[in-house]
Amino acid sequence: MERPCLSRRHALLLPASAAALGGLAACGPQDEGFGTAAPVRxxxxxxSLDDVPxxxxxxxxxxxxxxxxxLVRGAGDDLAAYSGYCTHNGCALAQxxxxxxxxxxxxxxxxxxxEVLVGPATRQLPEVSVVVEGGLVRRDG
Known part of the structure; x- marks a missing residue:
């Protein structure tokens, strides 16, 4: 009798493997879509600082x-910058x-x-260093 190419043992592992891969895919890096607010390229x-209201x-x-x-802009050149990714699992945030x-x-x-408003994240978004020169904003470093 010829041995099957897929043993019963391996066949029984297929559903568990598929579920595990599906779970890993759900926890992996998310798409770069930010909901309805796409990032400015x-x-x-x-x-331009003028492009940041x-x-x-x-x-x-x-x-x-x-x-x-x-980028968070107050009045004039008052500008702060934070990471656009969740501190819980690194997913892209939607504004x-x-x-x-x-x-x-x-x-x-x-x-x-x-600042965190609702968890499961427990850490605020980390600050990102930016500079404003000649009316242009760029990452520092």
Missing amino acids: ADDGSI ENASTLVNFGGEQPFVL KEAELDCPCHGSKFDAATG
């Missing part, structure tokens, strides 16, 4: 590099008005301060 590595926050992709950056929402596990962050 700064392909040359800088963005006063008293608002804007997600920016500096030169196609990761991570995306959340919804005054908050950033994590599509993976439901964390929410204040878009003006980076």
